[in-house]
Amino acid sequence: MAVGDVLEAERLVVGYAGAPVCGEVSLRIAAGEVLAVVGFNGAGKSTVVRTLAGRQDPLSGDVRIHGLPVMPDAIGFRREVAAVFDGDVFFPGLTAREHLLLVARGHALDSPDVAVDAELAFFGLTERSHAIPEALSSGQRRRLLLAAAFIRPASLLILDEPEQRLDPMMRDALTDRIRQRARAGTAVVLVTHDPRLLTKTASTCVLIDEVLAHVDTERGARIIAGA
């Protein structure tokens, strides 16, 4: 693992019940880089990033974060790695603001209320901040999940199709936010089907397929745009 690398995966094979879902994956990402993971539906992108995030065990191969094996239950791992996946589950009795406050307090932010207000404003949820998740639209719930990932400090941010259910304006805002976060030194792993998000943010791009290949971001964008 090179100095400065946040995440390194070596000959990683992922899948279910012993059966691989895609080819072998080897990748590395340094602080401040954005790695895009692209591929067709069912190619195994989400399985790869779930494995990188420690949500499931690899079939074989090695994943290291800051040079250490993935230990999802270790406090240090939880402090360093933030992830947003597909499902959205919330406490039924907590408002949108209270969910973010929970995360802010759990990560011991200096001014949790200020940080929460800023995230609510950025993700356009200020007016709905006192609504319970059930009363939010599908897109607003997605924004809330993204806000919870961005409010907390992390050296590695894993986003699985973050553009889902977002309107075009929010997608643009998200693009800026990812770039801003990367500039601040966070390594970002991004699964996306949005060519614009890919080309505007990604510094490296990997294509997940039966046989894995590294591609440049322009080519990755053409692949997912079907061109």
Next chain:
Amino acid sequence: MRRSREVVDFTRARTRRYNRARSSVRDLFIDVYSNALAAVCVLMMAGSLIVALRDELTGRNLGGAGLVAARWQVLPAEVLWVVLTYLALVGIALIARRVGPVTVSRAQAAWWLPLPVDRRPMVLPAFRGRLVLVGVVASAAYVPFSVLTALDRSPWAHAGSAVTFGAGALLAVAGAAILQLAQGSARVFRAAVLVGLLPVAVLPFLAPSAWSLAVVLTVTGIVVAYLLPRVGDVPGAELQRGGAVSGHAAASIFLIDVNELRRALAAEPRPGTSRRGARFYARPTRRAVTAVVRADIVAFLRLQPAPVGPLMWLGISVAAALITPTLPVLLQLGVVLVAGCATAAGTGTVARRTAVLPELDALLPISLVLARCSRMLMPALSLALWMSALTGALVAVSSGPSSLILLGAIAGAGMGAGAVRAATRPHTDWTTPPVETPFGTIPRDQVSSLLRGVDMTVLSMAPILLAFYLGTVHPWLILAQTIASATAITVQASTPNPR
């Protein structure tokens, strides 16, 4: 630790405030009143039954006629009681392991577990509550058993036995929690828990002496003191698994859906069985019906849980017949009936799985009657085998005729139909107005839904139980058994799958 507690307190306080805003004192009063009334009704009915049974046992003629010849009645009753107590403790440990017992809900998993804080305050209060609940409920549930199995004891001795058993149940749950912590060496710890519960099962029967209570309370205290500081170390994936299973099981109980409960608690197929019958299944076939039957056989072989359950019920039935002084014959028959119904329910795994998607049967290129018959085949065969083993054992130790085994095999076929009928119960219709019962308000047709399947199992067992009672097999009993089993099979084959 402090930050973690803050997060938990914050979540609890906000949730409580939200819940209070949505419910009134009147709602609370109605809930408390109806639940208390139902609890009192249940306790009074259970109490009356226990008193009646105790009077029956006290007044019976010791050494009277049993299901087997008197010379075989060699098993001291205490052995059976200890075995039953041990099985109850093992059952508690296994169920506790299946549902956690250290868990988090889905929301807690999503919002609490990723936080970089100590997880102990997140899981400890719920786990502690669960321990207390298990201890109290197990103690209360043991009272009737203690009263019926030790008639000459004082109320204080019964109370001591009940508390001892409650502490044993608590130990079983604590053992299950230790298994969650010991993921790597689970097999060794599982064996240790099962062996460790054996002496605990003996202690309730020694409860009149205070030392047995002192021993079990001391051991429980030590185990709990070891466990509580470590519950935060249970892996997150394990916390989520337990939360998913316990949530599913709790929802099934709330909806009074026995099949859903069994689905929730069903173990995953063991890796060793995943390829079982692969060659048999792959063999070419010309007729669709053969392929469907073959698929059902292979599914049964792969999905069936370990044969521990059927063997355990078989052992209990035989033991109930062998104990001395003999139990009243009706009680012995009751044990056999309960064992038969429990074993039958366990054989409906494939039907329970396919019942989730009734449309699948409609897609098969054979008639629905044939599809339903195919699903009955393996439960009927396995229950015929089980009943043959039971009747064979009873014939071996009594002077009963060997034709009892034939009767058992025929009964097993009908019980298989009952098992599939139970596994394909329709879901309760919650849209119709509920009905008031002494046990509280329940959905209309709930009782008939719960009895579906059990009715045919009991019908199929009635002639053979009569043969047990008479101690002989008249030719008309074989005819009656054939008619009963054929009726059960016909009813199941002709009943459309619920949608």
